[in-house]
Amino acid sequence: HVQLTESGGGLVQAGGSLRLSCAASRTFSNNGIGWFRQAPGKEREFVAGISWNGGSITYGDSVKGRFTISRDRVQNTVYLRMNSTQPEDTAVYYCAASRTSFSGPSQSGYTYWGQGTQVTVSS
Helix, strand or coil: CCCEEEECCEEEECCCCEEEEEEECCCCCCCCEEEEEECCCCCCEEEEEECCCCCCEEECCCCCCCEEEEEECCCCEEEEEECCCCHHHCEEEEEEECCCCCCCCCHHHCCEECCCEEEEEEC
């Protein structure tokens, strides 16, 4: 079992930046990791995914060119750098880990989920 803990959320003005962190309770260096978000009244949306070695990275269309996912396998932490934020980025952000190297946009590919961290972008 893996426990995931997100941090780094908060309030930011539009155009500003945030860095979210996802820390794992144990080594998950061989697992794919994804970031998802859910805004009020909307379905959970894929944001970004990274393979176990960082060799494969995927982004959702709405964040391409603005967000960057990375991982520190020694620290068992995955990061989501959010630049050029927009009010539409306001949501609860979740990280998720798969049992394999899967890191695609399908939520069913992930087994472990964090509790989420709130990001609010003001206009």
